[in-house]
Amino acid sequence: MDDIYDITIIGGGPSGLYSAFYAGLRDLKTKIIEYKSTLGGKLHVYPEKIIWDIGGLTATPAQKVIENLIEQGLTFNPTVCLNTKVDLVTKKDDLFVIETSTGEKHFSKKVVVAVGGGIISPIKLHVEGAEKYEVSNLHYTIRGIQSFKNKSLLISGGGNSAIDWAKDLIGIAKHITVIYRGENLSAHEAQIRYLQENGVPIMTNTQIQSLVANEEKTKIKEVILENVATNETSTIVVDDVLVNHGYDRDHSFTFDAPVNPERDVEYQYYITTNGKGLTTVDGIYAVGDISKHENKVYLITGAFQDAINAINDIKLSLEPTADKVAKVSSHNEIFEARNREIINKTLVNR
Known part of the structure; x- marks a missing residue:
């Protein structure tokens, strides 16, 4: 069988990219599948738009936010498939089979749906x-x-x-x-x-x-x-x-289980989750704008929280004895070598 991943993320926008980062932080083998030719999602619609409401980040053009998200999302070298449209997600035994429009099949233990409002194309x-x-x-x-x-x-x-x-x-x-x-x-x-x-x-x-x-x-x-x-x-x-x-929104990929997006007055399509990203199908999670739950926040920062909750739940599902959350970055040994490189580079440039 082809390579099996712990997590396959459908969608390479802010929620998908942060999911990939946090999955790497939790030592999970990760793949991103993105329909467009670039990562970043709908922020590309207006790259010069100034974004004010991301914690710790002062007013920043969307293009810079995109660049930062991509750099962060690729920190742990997830496999990235661009120009790839997902048509069908099915479950066979303990694995999900993700079929694309070209007939390719991807195999994953868990699936994270991070498609935002869907594949958007201007009317x-x-x-x-x-x-x-x-x-x-x-x-x-x-x-x-x-x-x-x-x-x-x-x-x-x-x-x-x-x-x-x-x-x-x-x-x-x-x-x-x-x-x-x-x-x-x-x-x-x-x-x-x-x-x-x-x-x-x-x-x-x-x-x-x-x-x-x-x-x-x-x-x-x-x-x-x-x-x-x-x-x-x-x-x-x-x-x-x-x-x-406005935009045409394509939610054309389907599941062999009842988790298809439903209509909503404010957010046209959504998948209801349990607050930890889990849908009605065990192993399929939804994060970002496509996800709806009781405490949902439709901001980029809300998408980050969705990602963290989903990845932590996935980690515990795959490894029940694992820590409930990732160790904070300031004390996480996974960053020691990288921190040293950044500090040394800063000293050299002074």
Whole structure:
């Protein structure tokens, strides 16, 4: 049989990466399976977003948080499978068999589901010919806010992400217009008020009807807008168009036991756990945003706590005589050599 792992983590976002770190700390043989080509999860949606609410970490761009999480998650050299989509998880005797879309099979004693909200893909703009501008000035994510310096921007979307984009681009872009097909924006009131106080036009009941190309047919130069209430149209000149109409979420992998994600009002999909990550199936755990329990906290720090609880429970399940928790890092002999290297490097650089 192929290599057997103590833990296989499905998902390489914050909860999956911290699970891998803590599993290594507990001396468990670990594998991460990630659908995307990179680790880091949905933080990649807006890498310049500033994150404030991770304990001990002052305001930090998401990209830096991603880099830190990956470095930490790979501390104990887990096996990492990128570009790998899980289709089915089954249990045979005491092992889980994880089947992928390519027909590969992975074998594990325990499984940790850390898929967040699922495989997310931005909902594309349903306007004829829109796809050809994705390589130029039609955007579904922001990779660098400075690329919009002194530009005239049209932002389509009324949720928190779209309004956050507009807020963060004030003072960088030359002009920003926000449109939303609905009558009332769904973003936080304080964020909307901030846009209004800074003179950002917000056009509700408005959608993109068509895109007008420049002479070279390579970029959008104008956007035809339609008021869905009156059917009136107007034209706006743009340098770039940013679209955030939400995300399609793929939860397509299934289990041969009843732990499929269920619908919830606030978090669209979740798997109920016992507070220690354990689902209704012995050996399958869920952590991060996909997990729901009585004391759940939907923050990155909450995902870390989920990971710790799940890995400790797994360790005791595999080794009943093991310590209930990992020894703290300041007294953990596993870090002695690494600490010495860091201290010596610090002394050399002084």
